[in-house]
Amino acid sequence: MTMMHTLNPTAEAAIDIDDVARLVTPEGERVADPDLDPWVADIDAEALRGLYRDMMLVRRIDTEGVALQRQGQLGLWAPCQGQEATQVGTARAFRSDDFVFPSYREIGVSFVRGAKPEDYVLAWRGEAHSTYNPYDIGTATPQIIIGAQSLHAVGYAMGIQRDGTDQVAAAYFGDGATSQGDVNEAMVFASSFRSPVVFVCTNNQWAISEPVTVQAKFPIAGRAPGFGIPSLRVDGNDVLACLAAMRWAVDNARRGSGPAFIEAVTYRMGPHTTSDDPTRYRDSDEVEKWRRRDPIARIEALLRSQDAFDDDFISDVAAQADKLGAEVRAATLGAVTRPPIAVFDNVYAEPHSGLAEQRDWYASYLEGFDSEQVAR
Structure with missing residues (x-):
């Protein structure tokens, strides 16, 4: 098996954020990639507008969640600002009958899979163990134990094989989780049994307060081929590239070629959770550098270059975001504590x-x- 994107084996590329596959630059310019382009050949301006709308709505949910926690209405919140492209782009590649195993930060994945306003807040408020039936939206209860969901995803994928269907399972985890035994054990099983599972590593540069370079001197995507799993290192702030990468990975799994691994290189703009103070361990210049790589701003720039970003569209997205934000807030404030x-x-x-x-x-x-x- 080979990787779609060649990694530099001689340099400490874990800190090289540009050693990635991408289709849209931080400035919003569409660029070619022979490996990724075929997977998004159908994505026109209207489809791009849909991806932009998704990311804007996810950011509004996230903003509302942070505000509600600061107001004492939620016990905790795990922000996803800056990671919307990774979550939305990859999740849009699934079929409704695929099954996803997220960590606690995949707000965008839950949104794409069909979560309701109350599903984002009631568990963080302490009102329920899980606020949705996993089988209603093909998404497992968010996992708090770091990396455990990778084993769950592989087990589910092995069940798919025994059922004889062409569904796919997927596990989302952060860069820190790749140092956990669970993730590595999951890749052993997935490779050995050629299970239809996709591993998505969201490399947001920080495992709470530890930088990724402490645990990864080389790209994390380079580990998967050692297990016999093809991998791709992609720009996690490029929603189009993330969609293409997951379409490739899902196709690989669905046609019986076994697991695939995606490392999405992105950045956690906010704290690890609302109990964390990132100013104690992160440099403000680093944060500003990544702010200029904002995943939503680059798609706006691309749409503007295509004359597909007009006032009506802006107003429509803003109205949808306001409505969703109000629904999330109402679900929180109207929650009834069970006995x-x-x-x-x-x-x-x-x-x-x-x-x-x-x-x-x-x-x-x-x-x-x-x-x-x-x-x-």
Whole structure:
């Protein structure tokens, strides 16, 4: 197996953000790439406008989430600003019957898969374990344990093989997760069984406060071929390139050629979560450098160069963003806290005697408090 994009094996390219495949430059210029171009030959100006709209709506959800957490309405929030192209571009390549295993930052993936306004906030508010049925949108509950979802995705993909269908599974994780045993074990199984799974590494340069160069002296995408998995290192701020990369990877998996690996080189503009202060470990010049590579601004520039970015379109997107933002806020402020005993609901699909015993014990415990205290 070979990689679509040749990596430099002699240089410490992990810090070289331009050693990537791309189709749109940071300035918004469309450039050719013989490997990627065939996968997006159908994307015209109207389709680009759709990708732009997606990214704008995802950014609005993210902005609203941060504001709600700062106002005390959410316990925590994991911002995705700067990573919209990676999430939207890759997610738009899936079919509805594919199944995605995200980490806790893939707001854009959940959006594309069909999440509702309340699905973004109720778990962060502590109202539910998971705010959607995974099978309704083909997306697993966001994973907090770093890298664990890679094993889940491979297991699901092995199930696909046994079902004899042509679905594809995908796992999203950050650069930090590639140092975890789970991710490496997942790639061993995926390669050995030629499972229809795509690994998406969102290299946002920081694993909380550790820079990627601490754990990766060379491009992360270069690790996958060692497992027998073809890989591609792509500009994660280029939504068109991300769409092309995932279409290639999904096609590779769907036609029985086994797993594929994508490293999307992007940047986490905000904190790791709202409990983090990135000014303690990041240089402001670095942040500004990446701000000039904004994934939404570059598609706006491309659309303007094609005379496809007019006032009506701008107003329409703004109105949709305002509506979605208001719905996310309303879902948060209107949330009704369930009684404490409800923590046992939906733990198992069928009745379970052990769970029933625990529920009875907890009910007796709650009776030791007055009703007003329990409600709180």
